[in-house]
Amino acid sequence: MKILAIHGSPRTIRSSTRKLATFVLEGAAEAGAETEMIDLCDFRVTPCTACEGCSFNGICVYEDDVPVIVARMKEADGIVFASPVYIDNISGQMKLFFDRLADAIHYQVLAGKYGCSVATTHTSGGDEVVAYLNHVQNYLGVISVGGLSVAAGGNAGTVDAAEASARALGRNLAGAITNGFSDPKQEEEIAGNRDFFRALVEENRDFRPEDYQRWVQMGWIG
């Protein structure tokens, strides 16, 4: 069982968010998972320019590190999103990465995985950012087992105080992968998104026959 955290603070190893995500991964490791952290800042992520080139074959016109990250997401059974709160939203680094996932969302290449999300903030927006991160997981077809935000208020010790909760979240994620986890509300949302994306997959059938066939095999078309 592999669990991958994608971390979007530019403060890399000094980051409170990274520390919180590390606790989640440690909890998952206790439950038997092999874990990995991707610091987005160490990777080249070119902003999406809406050229729609990827809609022909899933390949972006820019050569950077996003395909490597997506490949690691595909290999993982569980995905943790981790972002600091910037102006009551996710960090710019995280958002640039998410924008590059539009094709993975449309074609549901990560569907069936489980995930969770964490955020840290000084004061505001933590719960909203966790909800957004989990919403993006649902867009990807990933079912979230929950999330955790910490309002550190400038006190680094606050993140340490959340260690037990973060480890429990990681154990829950590993447990969902091992034993399954159902959430009818998220499943309904994911199915609704698929209803919307189906038209695109059908329209591009001649360009992307393998994706079309995967949708047929999954029972999402037909």
Ligand SMILES: Cc1cc2nc3c(=O)[nH]c(=O)nc-3n(C[C@H](O)[C@H](O)[C@H](O)COP(=O)(O)O)c2cc1C
């Ligand atoms: C550009 C920027 C914007 C921020 N916006 C907010 C904000 O809207 N609300 C808030 O309470 N804290 C805000 N903060 C504080 C961070 O959310 C907080 O320090 C967070 O724990 C940083 O996480 P990190 O150490 O992982 O980078 C902001 C910090 C930066 C650098």
